[in-house]
Amino acid sequence: MADLLNIGLSGLSAAKTKLSVTGHNITNINTPGYTRQDTVQATRTPQFSGAGYIGSGTSLTDIRRSYNEFLTTQLRSSTALNSDVKAYKSQIDQLDGLLAGTTTGVTPSLQAFFSAMQTAAEDPANIPARQLVLAEAEGLARRFNNIYDNITSQNSFINKQLVTTTEQINRLAQTVGSLNAAISSAGTNGQQPNDLLDARDEAVRQLSTYVGVTVVVQDDNSFNLSIGSGQPLVVGSTVNQLQAVPGRGDPNTFEIDFISGGSRQNITGSISGGEMGGLLRYRTEVLDPTVNALGRLALSISSEVN
Numbered sequence: 001m002a003d004l005l006n007i008g009l010s011g012l013s014a015a016k017t018k019l020s021v022t023g024h025n026i027t028n029i030n031t032p033g034y035t036r037q038d039t040v041q042a043t044r045t046p047q048f049s050g051a052g053y054i055g056s057g058t059s060l061t062d063i064r065r066s067y068n069e070f071l072t073t074q075l076r077s078s079t080a081l082n083s084d085v086k087a088y089k090s091q092i093d094q095l096d097g098l099l100a101g102t103t104t105g106v107t108p109s110l111q112a113f114f115s116a117m118q119t120a121a122e123d124p125a126n127i128p129a130r131q132l133v134l135a136e137a138e139g140l141a142r143r144f145n146n147i148y149d150n151i152t153s154q155n156s157f158i159n160k161q162l163v164t165t166t167e168q169i170n171r172l173a174q175t176v177g178s179l180n181a182a183i184s185s186a187g188t189n190g191q192q193p194n195d196l197l198d199a200r201d202e203a204v205r206q207l208s209t210y211v212g213v214t215v216v217v218q219d220d221n222s223f224n225l226s227i228g229s230g231q232p233l234v235v236g237s238t239v240n241q242l243q244a245v246p247g248r249g250d251p252n253t254f255e256i257d258f259i260s261g262g263s264r265q266n267i268t269g270s271i272s273g274g275e276m277g278g279l280l281r282y283r284t285e286v287l288d289p290t291v292n293a294l295g296r297l298a299l300s301i302s303s304e305v306n
Helices: 002-027 069-100 106-122 127-189 194-208 274-305
Strands: 037-043 047-049 052-054 058-065 214-217 223-227 231-235 241-246 254-260 263-266
Touching (some): 069 274
Antiparallel strands (some): 047 052
16 A cells, blocks of 8 residues: 555646646746756666566656757847848848938939039020029038948948947857856766757857857757857856957047957957848948048039049
8 A cells, every 4th residue: 555655646747747837838938048858757676576577656857948958049040130131121221222212312413413504505605594503512412421421321220239239249258158157066966957959049049140150069068159150158157358449540440359368359350140240241342431421423523523
């Protein structure tokens, strides 16, 4: 009777733990990054009797996450790509609206200026026609200046966003480093600290919204995170930092420095993915070439007209 009672108690204990795990799943259904947990049940070691081995009940051997490393990695890379494209598109839409607008673009002013020039050329003695040429020339110059001012403002906005983004990256990197230490400490008993693992995965996913990261899992289950061309942002509980600084060649164009100990490295050209990658890519591929093209156009018009 005592053996039967112990078997029944083992089943009740296992069921109670299962209900606790189920309740934990339910209450965390809206927790960002939470992964559903399942219990693993096994029979207890049977006891030998003269008639053979008699079962002694059941026990829970593990509480594990319903986790897929491949899907997590895909989510991380997709998040970085999506943030990159969104940042790129938000900036290029503004520039497109500026250059293509009828009241802000340079094309309408150019057309009005050359139309006034044509009218004045047909009747050079016509004073109103000559005054119109001067007025349209001043309007064209103002339009170039306004476009340049808008582009400068956009560049300043990108600089501010780079500063904000680096602060977020450093904060999340510090979080990952702290969770690495906690996970390594909690895993010494051979069991996985599921909620800490979820929190770290979510922190890395959030980090991916700001910059593309490469994750390498270590033997102690800690994450090493690298960015750019392999710069180690997080190594176990050791965390390095990024900093947005005025450019060496142009102080008005901010660059990204990687800081490790007392060393500093410019990694602007190797950053990819996330909001930071999208902003830097937009500046390199669109904003800087646009400024150069606008300057060449203004010089050409000035040279030919003069």
